Amino acid sequence: MSKVRAVVHGLLTVLFVAGLVVFLLLSTNHEWPWKGSLPKDPLKAAQKILEASPVIDGHIDLPELVRMVYANNVSAVDLEHEMPGHVDIPRLRKGRVGGFFWSVYTACPEHAGYDAGEDFLNATWRVRDTLEQIDVAKLLIDKYPNTFQLARSSQDIKDAITEGKIASLLGVEGAHQLGNSIAVLRQYHELGVRYVTLTHMCHNAFADSCGFLEAPEPLHGGLSEIGVALIAEMNRIGVLVDLSHTADATAKQALKLTKAPVIWSHSSSRAIWNVSRNVPDDVLELVGSGENKTDGVVMVNFAPYFVGAEGNATIASVADHVEHIAKIAGKKHVGLGSDYDGIEDVPSGLEDVSKYPQLFAELYKRGWSRYDLAGLSGGNLLRVFEGAEAVARKLQQEGTQPAYDIYKKRTDIGKKREL
Numbered sequence: 001m002s003k004v005r006a007v008v009h010g011l012l013t014v015l016f017v018a019g020l021v022v023f024l025l026l027s028t029n030h031e032w033p034w035k036g037s038l039p040k041d042p043l044k045a046a047q048k049i050l051e052a053s054p055v056i057d058g059h060i061d062l063p064e065l066v067r068m069v070y071a072n073n074v075s076a077v078d079l080e081h082e083m084p085g086h087v088d089i090p091r092l093r094k095g096r097v098g099g100f101f102w103s104v105y106t107a108c109p110e111h112a113g114y115d116a117g118e119d120f121l122n123a124t125w126r127v128r129d130t131l132e133q134i135d136v137a138k139l140l141i142d143k144y145p146n147t148f149q150l151a152r153s154s155q156d157i158k159d160a161i162t163e164g165k166i167a168s169l170l171g172v173e174g175a176h177q178l179g180n181s182i183a184v185l186r187q188y189h190e191l192g193v194r195y196v197t198l199t200h201m202c203h204n205a206f207a208d209s210c211g212f213l214e215a216p217e218p219l220h221g222g223l224s225e226i227g228v229a230l231i232a233e234m235n236r237i238g239v240l241v242d243l244s245h246t247a248d249a250t251a252k253q254a255l256k257l258t259k260a261p262v263i264w265s266h267s268s269s270r271a272i273w274n275v276s277r278n279v280p281d282d283v284l285e286l287v288g289s290g291e292n293k294t295d296g297v298v299m300v301n302f303a304p305y306f307v308g309a310e311g312n313a314t315i316a317s318v319a320d321h322v323e324h325i326a327k328i329a330g331k332k333h334v335g336l337g338s339d340y341d342g343i344e345d346v347p348s349g350l351e352d353v354s355k356y357p358q359l360f361a362e363l364y365k366r367g368w369s370r371y372d373l374a375g376l377s378g379g380n381l382l383r384v385f386e387g388a389e390a391v392a393r394k395l396q397q398e399g400t401q402p403a404y405d406i407y408k409k410r411t412d413i414g415k416k417r418e419l
């Protein structure tokens with residue numbers, strides 16, 4: 001009897017040591033190694049995973065809510081207590097959030113009551129309003145220095161998380177916010193903007209949009225001439241190309257052109273729910289780690305419209321989108337971009353930013369490992385961001401010139417002044 005026990009014990013010891021070696025080997029390849037077994041309860045396991053590897057959400061519309069509800073009066077905003085909408089500090093903490101992109105969104109001209117004209121040349125205040133949204137985001141970040149930290153780089157994200165802060169990044173949601181000008185892109189970058197979505201729900205001078213639920217008639221057939229130049233400049237200065245909201249043709253052309261990894265800051269899967277706003281499989285197949293694929297991360301949107309039939313959006317259906325994107329593009333290419341504060345309705349079980357651990361618990365139950373979940377929560381976005389930074393450094397070292405392209409419909413620039 002004792003002999004059997006000794007053999008079993010010996011075997012277990014060998015297995016344990018082998019396991020430990022494997023774990024240490026694996027953990028050196030990961031940002032945040034962590035030890036020990038996970039709790040049996042899926043929610044507790046999810047919370048433990050997220051403690052080491054918190055959520056970095058690709059798209060949160062808190063600045064837009066502050067514009068609408070508080071006219072950007074930061075004094076009137078109290079993020080330490082329950083806010084209208086889906087986001088405040090206690091709920092961010094409960095949801096194990098380590099960072100998010102603050103969307104500095106302003107609506108398409110036609111949704112804001114302007115007629116930009118068919119060539120987008122009428123003044124529409126989109127640049128002014130974007131500057132106001134950058135301003136309000138920064139003022140809010142500054143108002144809570146123990147919670148938020150402005151992040152301009154992947155290193156800034158890691159530093160913020162290490163210090164227990166919430167890394168706060170800025171994203172512009174649509175090239176209609178650029179006033180048709182690549183110079184404006186460069187200045188947004190100076191202000192800290194680290195992604196620009198190529199379109200919102202409208203076509204613009206740079207690219208075609210996918211509309212809302214159904215794709216509108218194309219205008220350029222994807223990217224325009226200045227849209228091609230825009231991508232080159234985004235690559236050169238290290239602004240992530242965001243393909244959420246874009247027409248399929250725009251996304252496919254952008255994936256061919258970009259030298260840097262890309263993101264979808266808040267988009268789900270069209271194979272799971274067939275609306276134009278979701279990413280189709282033939283685009284997902286172009287994303288990944290293999291030959292002829294572009295590195296990228298598709299950050300799943302929680303908006304019930306895009307998740308499933310009315311009344312059918314749940315934690316499980318959001319998890320279905322995550323799993324489908326992972327199946328086609330790979331688990332290293334999926335993330336989360338909730339769209340909180342930008343959506344009226346929410347999936348049941350994912351009511352606000354406190355609920356991310358519930359989604360991780362669902363995926364843990366479905367067999368996702370701690371490493372896969374750490375990628376989903378933020379690791380994949382970090383890899384993509386680092387990749388884009390490396391491309392920008394390389395292009396600049398090679399002496400790539402800034403894009404001086406001017407939107408060709410403009411007639412106000414490059415003309416000899418009458419003397």
Ligand SMILES: *[C@@H]1O[C@H](CO)[C@@H](O)[C@H](O)[C@H]1NC(C)=O
Pocket residue numbers: 073074075076
């Ligand atoms: C901003 O909000 C604060 C607090 O509610 C209020 O006292 C102040 O008058 C507001 N300022 C403006 C300019 O509306």
Ligand SMILES: *[C@@H]1O[C@H](CO)[C@@H](O)[C@H](O)[C@H]1NC(C)=O
Pocket residue numbers: 114115116117118119122
């Ligand atoms: C915008 O431009 C179009 C021509 O493209 C013009 O017909 C329209 O009146 C303009 N609207 C405004 C508000 O300026």
Ligand SMILES: *[C@@H]1O[C@H](CO)[C@@H](O)[C@H](O)[C@H]1NC(C)=O
Pocket residue numbers: 214274275
């Ligand atoms: C998805 O919707 C589009 C447009 O509404 C339609 O043309 C297409 O056939 C649908 N695809 C599937 C697989 O149902």
Ligand SMILES: *[C@@H]1O[C@H](CO)[C@@H](O)[C@H](O)[C@H]1NC(C)=O
Pocket residue numbers: 291292
């Ligand atoms: C990648 O593209 C090249 C050129 O089009 C093609 O020859 C090759 O077979 C492709 N590789 C894969 C794995 O699809």
Ligand SMILES: *[C@@H]1O[C@H](CO)[C@@H](O)[C@H](O)[C@H]1NC(C)=O
Pocket residue numbers: 309310312
């Ligand atoms: C809602 O979800 C249930 C369960 O997944 C499914 O059986 C049903 O067909 C869905 N309803 C619609 C309208 O898609």
Ligand SMILES: [Zn+2]
Pocket residue numbers: 173245266
């Ligand atoms: Zn959006």
